[in-house]
Amino acid sequence: QVQLVESGGGLVQPGGSLRLSCAASGSSFSGYAMGWYRQAPGKQRELVAGVTRRGNTNYADSVKGRFTISRDPAMNALYLQMNSLKPVDTAVYYCNSDPPRLVWGQGTQVTVSS
Numbered sequence: 636q637v638q639l640v641e642s643g644g645g646l647v648q649p650g651g652s653l654r655l656s657c658a659a660s661g662s663s664f665s666g667y668a669m670g671w672y673r674q675a676p677g678k679q680r681e682l683v684a685g686v687t688r689r690g691n692t693n694y695a696d697s698v699k700g701r702f703t704i705s706r707d708p709a710m711n712a713l714y715l716q717m718n719s720l721k722p723v724d725t726a727v728y729y730c731n732s733d734p735p736r737l738v739w740g741q742g743t744q745v746t747v748s749s
Contacts, residue, residue, distance in 0.1 A: 644743030657730030670733035673726035
């Protein structure tokens with residue numbers, strides 16, 4: 636059973652950057668395509684970035700050109716570099732397989748505000 640722990644969130648001003656990390660324990664997620672999801676208050680959880688086992692990436696239009704997803708199989712880790720952050724990016728961010736099949740972690744809160 637893979638356990639996912641997200642970290643790296645925080646409060647940042649518009650235009651700022653954050654780097655989120657997802658650590659897996661219990662088992663490897665190297666066999667999965669992985670993704671970063673987010674859920675804003677009152678909205679459904681959405682996939683914002685995905686990376687296949689081969690390293691091919693895809694992004695939601697709303698974050699394309701600003702966010703970069705990467706994975707480190709050796710470290711059993713997943714990352715999301717977020718640049719040029721906007722208030723609309725405020726949400727709790729989660730990692731999971733793409734499509735989501737693993738138990739959800741607690742997520743990490745990202746707040747973009749001046």
